[in-house]
Amino acid sequence: DAKTTQPTSMDCAEGRAANLPCNHSTISGNEYVYWYRQIHSQGPQYIIHGLKNNETNEMASLIITEDRKSSTLILPHATLRDTAVYYCIVRGWTDSWGKLQFGAGTQVVVTP
Amino acid sequence: GAVVSQHPSWVICKSGTSVKIECRSLDFQATTMFWYRQFPKQSLMLMATSNEGSKATYEQGVEKDKFLINHASLTLSTLTVTSAHPEDSSFYICSARQGVLAKNIQYFGAGTRLSVL
Numbered sequence: 467d468a469k470t471t472q473p474t475s476m477d478c479a480e481g482r483a484a485n486l487p488c489n490h491s492t493i494s495g496n497e498y499v500y501w502y503r504q505i506h507s508q509g510p511q512y513i514i515h516g517l518k519n520n521e522t523n524e525m526a527s528l529i530i531t532e533d534r535k536s537s538t539l540i541l542p543h544a545t546l547r548d549t550a551v552y553y554c555i556v557r558g559w560t561d562s563w564g565k566l567q568f569g570a571g572t573q574v575v576v577t578p
Numbered sequence: 579g580a581v582v583s584q585h586p587s588w589v590i591c592k593s594g595t596s597v598k599i600e601c602r603s604l605d606f607q608a609t610t611m612f613w614y615r616q617f618p619k620q621s622l623m624l625m626a627t628s629n630e631g632s633k634a635t636y637e638q639g640v641e642k643d644k645f646l647i648n649h650a651s652l653t654l655s656t657l658t659v660t661s662a663h664p665e666d667s668s669f670y671i672c673s674a675r676q677g678v679l680a681k682n683i684q685y686f687g688a689g690t691r692l693s694v695l
Contacts, residue, residue, distance in 0.1 A: 502686075509584070509671045509686035510622070553621075565612065566673070566684050568622040 470554045475573040478548075484541040486572055488554030491535040497558035499530060500566065501539045503550040503574075510553065510568075513539065544576045580606045582674050584687030591662055592695055599657045599690045601672030607652035608674035612684070613645070616669040628655055662694045 471489040478484040490499065498517050502510040514521055514528045516537075521528045527540040541548055553571040557564050581604040591597050601611060610629050614622040626642075628634035628649035636642045644666075646658040655674075659666055669691050675684040 504622075507669075507689070507691075509582075509673075509689045512683055512685060515683065564675075564682075565624055565627060567624060568614075570621050 470556055470569055472552075472554050472569065472572045474570065475575070478541075478544045478574060478576045480546060480576050480578050481543055484544040484548065484574060484576070486539040486541075486552050486554075486574065487536065488539070489536045490554070490556045493534050493556050494558060497556045499528065499534075499537050500555045500557055501526070501528065502553045502555065502566075502568075503548075504553070504571070505547075505550045511550075513552075546576050546578065548574065549576045550574060580604075580674075580676075580683070580685045582608075582672065582685045582687040584672050584690055586690060587688060588691045588693075590693045590695065593663050594661055596658055596660045597662055597692060599659075599670055599672070599692075601655045601657070601674065601687055603653045603674040603676075603685075606674075606676045608655070608676060609652065610675045611649055611655040612673040612675075613647060613655075613657050614671045614673065616671060616689075622671060625657075659692065662692070664694045667692055667694045 498515050500515040501513040504510045514526050516528045530537045551571040551573050583602045585600045613625045616622045624637050625640045626634045626636045628647050630649050630652050634647035649655040669689050671689040672687045673684050
């Protein structure tokens with residue numbers, strides 16, 4: 467699976483949009499981009515995923531560039547409960563069983 | 579989203595004993611389940627992948643005789659840490675997915691914190 471690069475940390479103001487970037491320049495055509503987050507001492511929580519089109523759900527929006535080499539997760543109105551480590555993961559089915567491999571992620575801190 | 583239940587959430591045991599952790603998919607059939615381990619201030623590391631009715635596939639460096647995985651049904655997988663030692667103290671997290679397609683979502687349990695004295 468392609469590797470991803472994320473900033474180590476980000477600070478966001480409560481109530482503002484949080485834009486989390488992710489680079490995946492070696493992504494291949496059948497690989498999806500997944501976003502998860504992990505709040506301290508809990509299991510990861512699924513946020514959103516996409517292949518090439520932009521996606522939106524009740525939690526966030528995912529913007530994937532046309533060349534698919536990068537993406538941005540948007541939390542439209544950050545709250546204090548959004549403080550977590552956010553993981554951008556690329557997964558395809560070329561790897562056996564389509565395993566999710568976690569990188570270091572981005573530590574997002576939402577401040578009042 | 580789908581619910582993955584993990585039990586117990588916290589366990590303390592003596593060195594040399596075995597500990598079993600259960601992972602259940604509550605509202606879907608999990609063709610594939612995964613076990614991860616996370617040390618403090620580190621990311622999740624995949625330990626093994628299991629498919630219902632077959633032997634687990636372990637990641638490189640993970641001792642299969644120490645970490646026994648049983649995926650006996652489409653809703654239950656267990657991880658047994660045999661002869662636990664203090665260095666096995668960690669946060670163990672299970673995950674479940676319906677099907678093998680890359681677009682399928684993988685859901686995670688809340689994790690089990692293991693402390694070996």
